[in-house]
Amino acid sequence: MKNRISFYVVSGLIILAILGLGVKLVNNPTGLFQSIAVIAIVVAVIYFIVQRVNRANPGKREHRAFAQAAKKSKKRFKNKEQGSAIQRKAKTGTLTSIKKSKRKSSTTHLTVIEGKKGKKKNRASL
Known part of the structure; x- marks a missing residue:
């Protein structure tokens, strides 16, 4: 019910505005064009002021x-999920082959540091 009332109100205002512009165009065309020019200039000045204030805010940048990086991350994660789902459907094998393929995958963010891993430190001697 509220939508109907607001629709009628807005429609009535638009019709009255068009009617007013038509009457003013017939009676005083130069005054109409001056009014339109003044309104356009005021709107442009307000727009440029708002843009200047928005650009000065570093938190917004x-x-x-951050939002752009999050969107890229979601897109990359979605592509990985789609790729792994396709691979799972394509691979049909025994349970042992599936376990071996899971063990083969390694994390890319971990690195192996070469060194003497077999030799134990003698902590008793100082």
Whole structure:
């Protein structure tokens, strides 16, 4: 019910505005064009002021960069999930072959540090 009332109100205002513009165009066309020009200039000045204030806020730029990085991360994660699902469907084998393939995958963020792993330290002697 509220939507109907607001629709009628907005429609009535638009019709009255068009009617007013038509009457003003017939009676005083130069005054109409001057009014339109003044309104356009005021809107442009307000727009440029708002843009200047928004650009000066560094927190907004950081938030925008964070949102863009999060979107890229989600996209990359989604691609990995889709790829692994396709691989799972394509591979059909025994349980042991599936276990071996899981063990073969390694994490890329871990590295092996070469060194003497077999030799134990003698902690008793100082």
